[in-house]
Amino acid sequence: MSLVQTGAEVVAIMKMEHGFERDGVRFVPGPKSRGRAGRFLRLGKVLQQIIAEEGDVYHLHNPAMIPVAIVLKAFGKRVIYDTHEDFSRRLMIRRWIPRPLRRPACWGVSRTEFLVSRIVDATLVTQGRQVDAFGGRATLLRNAPALAGARGxxxxxxxxxxxxxxxxxxxxxxxxxxxxxxxxxxxxxxxxxxxxxxxxxxxxxxxxxxxxxxxxxxxxxxxxxxxxxxxxxxxxxxxxxxxxxxxxxxxxxxxxxxxxxxxxxxxxxxxxxxxxxxxxxxxxxxxxxxxxxxxxxxxxxxxxxxxxxxxxxxxxxxxxxxxxxxxxHFNWENEQQVLLETYRRVLAR
CATH class of the missing domain: 3.40.50.2000 (Glycogen Phosphorylase B;)
Incomplete structure (x- = not known):
């Protein structure tokens, strides 16, 4: 919604049954999948769908989208990688991961994210310690509450x-x-x-x-x-x-x-x-x-x-x-400036 207010056309592709438009954002159902393994098997279809949108910037969330980010960069696209959790530790409480594999999974995902931050145009994180973990190549975008407008x-x-x-x-x-x-x-x-x-x-x-x-x-x-x-x-x-x-x-x-x-x-x-x-x-x-x-x-x-x-x-x-x-003082209306400045910087490249 913050991007829409700058005049941008925004398309959000995600897991949902039916598409709709709200507050200027066009929400589009992504390819369906079954189970967590299915999420990775569908990545080719996800890639096809998002390239068809011909975006100026591709804003991707979470480690599951890392392969998509790499392919998009190979095609010369502008990419923002956004990780809203610290997966170097968060995977320790994922029950679907066998306990002996959780620590290696945390290490593997965190190293992969670190490398991806060197490839993409910008990386967004929500925790201060993550900025250091990404070697300073990340921007802190905090979880501030969005309160303004018709929603209130x-x-x-x-x-x-x-x-x-x-x-x-x-x-x-x-x-x-x-x-x-x-x-x-x-x-x-x-x-x-x-x-x-x-x-x-x-x-x-x-x-x-x-x-x-x-x-x-x-x-x-x-x-x-x-x-x-x-x-x-x-x-x-x-x-x-x-x-x-x-x-x-x-x-x-x-x-x-x-x-x-x-x-x-x-x-x-x-x-x-x-x-x-x-x-x-x-x-x-x-x-x-x-x-x-x-x-x-x-x-x-x-x-x-x-x-x-x-x-x-x-x-x-x-x-x-x-x-x-x-x-x-701490609200999305103020914090959104971090997001908008990130987009300005990426689009200027």
Whole structure:
């Protein structure tokens, strides 16, 4: 959408059933595939499809597109490689990779990305440490929340629709549901809060990445969970606007401690106090005013933090004000300039 506003024609090819156009972006279904192996087998068809678009710049995401990036550069095309995770560590929690192969896979992918950064016209990363890992040949583009335009009006309308008359507190978690992201711990926290006599329920919003939801149904706190599945961006924002505390209690595995979580920024944008893992990178960037930091390995600490927030409406209001003030400065409307400057530099070549 940021590129569209500069007058560019933007085509997004991705996994979807039917194409559509939104906010000036033309979304096009990519070649279908079955399973993860099928994603690599379809790369030839992907290459044919994207070359047919005759783009001035090809913006590719994730290691699966590295072979496509190399072929495009061989044809003399302008290519941007965009990696939104640190795969030198993130593959350590991929359950579909056999455990003995995870560390070699991390090393192999990170070295391949490093070499590709020497071939393509620009590389975008979301974590500060990745800039060093790419030998300085990468641009930091942070996960800032996008809040402006008609989307805000849609969120306000949905928020009114989702508001509820209730006598209980509402906790919320938005993101992929998996054990690697601490979903078990967040249910433990919910159980602990209820055991302390506070009537609370939890909205879970996000995809069931590991098929973990069926197992979670046996958790003692599941009766107080409302699992809403995967929701659109505006709907997720609307639920945030109607919650009391947002949770992001991720374990210290893979690159979690260095990956700035967009959900925290989105919580703050909607005035939602948070309880989140006390990782130095997160805390040093966000500060102490918009929520509570806890040791993700100590459920009792998180339970106490949630209970204190729920019992103190004035503190929740203070967190909300601090969060929205932070987002006034850190938002996509400001951060998009990094993306636009990258495109200007690539097109000037």
């Amino acid at each position: 009006e849609t969120v306000a309308e949905l928020s009114r629709r989702f508001s509820e008359e209730r006598s209980f507190y509402r906790l919320l978690y938005v993101g992929s549901l998996s054990r690697a992201r601490g979903i078990d711990r967040m249910l433990d926290v919910l159980a602990g809060v209820r055991a302390k006599g506070l009537d609370a329920r939890l909205w879970l919003i996000g995809p069931d990445d590991d098929g973990v939801v069926e197992d979670l149904r046996t958790h003692p706190a599941w009766d107080a969970v409302d699992y809403l599945g995967l929701k659109g961006h505006e709907e997720a924002f609307a639920y945030m606007a109607n919650a009391d505390v947002g949770m992001a209690i991720l374990p210290d595995v893979a690159d979690h401690a260095d990956a700035m979580p967009s959900k925290l920024f989105e919580y703050m944008a909607k005035g939602l106090p948070f309880v989140a893992s006390d990782f130095p990178v997160w805390r040093s960037f966000i500060g102490d005013e918009a929520g509570c930091w806890v040791d993700p390995a100590k459920a009792g600490q998180a339970v106490d933090a949630v209970c204190k927030l729920l019992a103190d409406e004035e503190r929740r209001q203070g967190c909300a004000e601090a969060g929205t003030s932070f987002i006034d």
